[in-house]
Amino acid sequence: MKVELETGKHEKVKKAEPLFPGQFGRIRDVAEAPDGSVYFLTNNRDGRGEAQAEDDKIVRLIPATQ
Numbered sequence: 757m758k759v760e761l762e763t764g765k766h767e768k769v770k771k772a773e774p775l776f777p778g779q780f781g782r783i784r785d786v787a788e789a790p791d792g793s794v795y796f797l798t799n800n801r802d803g804r805g806e807a808q809a810e811d812d813k814i815v816r817l818i819p820a821t822q
Contacts, residue, residue, distance in 0.1 A: 780815065793818045 758775055762768040776783075781800035788794050794817040801811040 780813070789816075 758773050759769055760771040762770045780796075780798045782798060783796050784799040785797040786794060787796075796815050796817075798813045798815065801807055
């Protein structure tokens, strides 16, 4: 989710928009690496049934060079 906060009011959300809708499922944690890449953890297994190959992942996003 990309969130834009109101200027000077960190508790007020001005705008929110989903990132990667329908692509990764539930994103549970996000971290930035020293090289500027971003890692996020998905958690899609809900405890019901057998684990599937696409349930939980660690995804790395590499920033585009300018």
